[in-house]
Amino acid sequence: MSLLARALKVQAALWFLGALGFGLVPKWLIEDLADQPPLAEYAWVRTGAVMGFVLALLMVLIARRLDDVWWWAWAFVVLSVGMATVLILNGAFALPRGAAAWPWWTLGGVHLALAAAAMVGLARAGQEKPFV
Secondary structure: OHHHHHHHHHHHHHHHHHHHHHHHOHHHHHHHHOOOOOOOOOHHHHHHHHHHHHHHHHHHHHHHOHHHHHHHHHHHHHHHHHHHHHHHHHHHHOOOOOOOOHHHHHHHHHHHHHHHHHHHHHHHHHHHOOOO
16 A cells, blocks of 8 residues: 555645646746747636646545545546546647647656556555455
């Protein structure tokens, strides 16, 4: 269970930091740091930051109650795989003219690594505490 708990806490910390950044300075992160074209408005980005903060809270909550609800962590594996898929496909096929591809590939890779860590943790947790 300790590997899964660590994976969830690392993922929660990353989601929290991302939510903080995209909530407070979305324009700087998107346009200046990630070299993406300007958006018409940043309310959607800030709304996503709020969702990211809530996800971080849920990850910590589940990490603290792993003995009872370890299998709930599958939701975060699905989230990470889904996000990685969208990010990588966007980086490969749907970039706006003049946009840098590295942020999409990097974030996609990070989400794949988070999914892999959680899956290894879930496999070990399933051996320690099977459903039977």
